[in-house]
Amino acid sequence: MKLVGRAWVFEDDINTDLLYPAACFRLPAAERPRLTMSANRPGWSAEVRPGDLVIAGANFGTGSSRPAADNLKGLGVAGVVADSINGLFFRTAVNTGLPVLEAPGVRAFVREGATVEVDLDTGTIRSEGRELRVRPLPPFLSRILADGGLVPRLRNEGYID
Amino acid sequence: MSRPQTQIERILSRHSTESPGAPVEPEDFVEVEVDRLVLLDMAATHPEFLAHLPHRVHRPERVAWVFDHLIPPPTVELASGLRKLRELAAAWGITNVWDIGRGGISHPLMAERGWVRPGEILANTDSHTCAAGALGCAGRGVGMLEVMNILCTGRTWYRVGETVRASLAGRLPPGVSGKDVFLTLARDHGAIPGQNLEFAGDGVAALPIPTRQAIATMCAEISAEFALFPPDDRALDYVRARLPAGEPLAPVRADPEASFAAEWSVDLDRVEPLVALPHRVARNVRPVAEMTSVPITRAVVGSCANGTIEDLEAVAAVLHGRRVHPDVVFTVTPTTSEVMAEAARRGLVERILTAGALVTNPTCGACFGGHMGVLGDGEVCVTSTTRNFQGRMGSPNAKIYLASSATVAASAVTGHLTDPREILGGDRP
Numbered sequence A: 001m002k003l004v005g006r007a008w009v010f011e012d013d014i015n016t017d018l019l020y021p022a023a024c025f026r027l028p029a030a031e032r033p034r035l036t037m038s039a040n041r042p043g044w045s046a047e048v049r050p051g052d053l054v055i056a057g058a059n060f061g062t063g064s065s066r067p068a069a070d071n072l073k074g075l076g077v078a079g080v081v082a083d084s085i086n087g088l089f090f091r092t093a094v095n096t097g098l099p100v101l102e103a104p105g106v107r108a109f110v111r112e113g114a115t116v117e118v119d120l121d122t123g124t125i126r127s128e129g130r131e132l133r134v135r136p137l138p139p140f141l142s143r144i145l146a147d148g149g150l151v152p153r154l155r156n157e158g159y160i161d
Numbered sequence B: 001m002s003r004p005q006t007q008i009e010r011i012l013s014r015h016s017t018e019s020p021g022a023p024v025e026p027e028d029f030v031e032v033e034v035d036r037l038v039l040l041d042m043a044a045t046h047p048e049f050l051a052h053l054p055h056r057v058h059r060p061e062r063v064a065w066v067f068d069h070l071i072p073p074p075t076v077e078l079a080s081g082l083r084k085l086r087e088l089a090a091a092w093g094i095t096n097v098w099d100i101g102r103g104g105i106s107h108p109l110m111a112e113r114g115w116v117r118p119g120e121i122l123a124n125t126d127s128h129t130c131a132a133g134a135l136g137c138a139g140r141g142v143g144m145l146e147v148m149n150i151l152c153t154g155r156t157w158y159r160v161g162e163t164v165r166a167s168l169a170g171r172l173p174p175g176v177s178g179k180d181v182f183l184t185l186a187r188d189h190g191a192i193p194g195q196n197l198e199f200a201g202d203g204v205a206a207l208p209i210p211t212r213q214a215i216a217t218m219c220a221e222i223s224a225e226f227a228l229f230p231p232d233d234r235a236l237d238y239v240r241a242r243l244p245a246g247e248p249l250a251p252v253r254a255d256p257e258a259s260f261a262a263e264w265s266v267d268l269d270r271v272e273p274l275v276a277l278p279h280r281v282a283r284n285v286r287p288v289a290e291m292t293s294v295p296i297t298r299a300v301v302g303s304c305a306n307g308t309i310e311d312l313e314a315v316a317a318v319l320h321g322r323r324v325h326p327d328v329v330f331t332v333t334p335t336t337s338e339v340m341a342e343a344a345r346r347g348l349v350e351r352i353l354t355a356g357a358l359v360t361n362p363t364c365g366a367c368f369g370g371h372m373g374v375l376g377d378g379e380v381c382v383t384s385t386t387r388n389f390q391g392r393m394g395s396p397n398a399k400i401y402l403a404s405s406a407t408v409a410a411s412a413v414t415g416h417l418t419d420p421r422e423i424l425g426g427d428r429p
């Protein structure tokens, strides 16, 4: 799976309460994404465009099991690439069908606003004529992403409607 | 001979669907059979779950449904949502439902009811499921979508992470708790996303189970995957006391020659009361004694990590013969109904109430800013719950300091951050 998009660069330790504030639980699903990172970067959810990429530092998605990936997906974010990613957020993102890749060094490698090319299956990241190589996404997880996440997969297998 | 394995590697290897017992190593992906699954009341707020209900449930007798976050329900919508969950449980044949007033917060409750067993794999939507590691059980929060997968198939996957060993030596001094041990790790080592933590050393044996639970639970805050204590006699006794006689256990220990990605050590005798400053935990920790100029308006004791009988004892000890500062609202939330009943029997509830603090029903409540006392704009809260993220407990314009229950109680008395030893010291003969 390949992604090409404009980069938004975030710091270390972006947590799920920033990605999916508690107020989301009281809103209809369609209105939740606009609260994404409203505490740490007010106004961002209005600026981000479908196909953009989120690039971040270490420990992205630390925190709770809330469906934080839904908000990024709802804003049209095409994928998240971070120096390191919390295991629970990582799983939730894959299950939601939001591409994610751990890429040590990516935050320093990417300039905000630059175009970035990410190949999840080879672990190659290109931007402004340079290249960063990281461990690719395992085929096991690529297949879940290719299915569009867990819900389509369970439907295909006849477990749910 | 195959490579010696860590405790978590051995548990995952034993549960592998593809080749049970075959060694696993870091970076492997292992598909495993899940021993026990815990669903929460939060399922009522998950649109995708409600829109795609599984046709049937794999081994419903191994599934528990715990109502903890939203109880008692503060809105009509949530109350209706809980009714729907009760109907679903009945339709799926799930009889282990811990409803309002008959349970408590899932992580301590599952341990209390014998659902957390050494050597097993426990899955739950919630991120603090690593609490199960206190009893040598491989617990991990997996999120609602993965729980749907396990409900349908009984299986999940884990990426095998590298493991760090944390050796504990010595004994905790009075006024210092498991929360302070965790804050020491968060201060000195920061977050370890993707890695596991295994506790070892001669300091473990003396740690009571609630202390181990506080430490293991909080390891979610350094993004550990699993946080496991060895299943020693104290842990096995705790579990056996909660099971029918003769029920077999299959505890797992690390191979003695296992090698670790890093070795940490903590001298328990030298741990002091610590506090994590707003708005993050890892590498954002100071001694409480250096922070006494911070005035507070709110104090909270509770959560899956720190609403145990040990915590309520610590609070009552600090409040004994004192009163909560007039500028502070102090709420105390026990983890489970059993803990609350025990606190009542020991007279702790009365001591806390007469000091001017409030004891609430067991619930997640304020910990996640859900209800039962959220923070308003400009409030400064010291809490023994689990997270100090911006907006976590209510207003994004509030500040949250994270500390032990003793530190919270001491601060509630003085009206500013306070090292509990300062207050308890005066009680010594």
Ligand code: SF4
Pocket: B069, B105, B106, B126, B128, B302, B303, B304, B305, B363, B364, B365, B367, B368, B385, B386
């Ligand atoms: S008490 Fe807090 S941290 Fe624990 S499960 Fe409930 S909301 Fe999560």
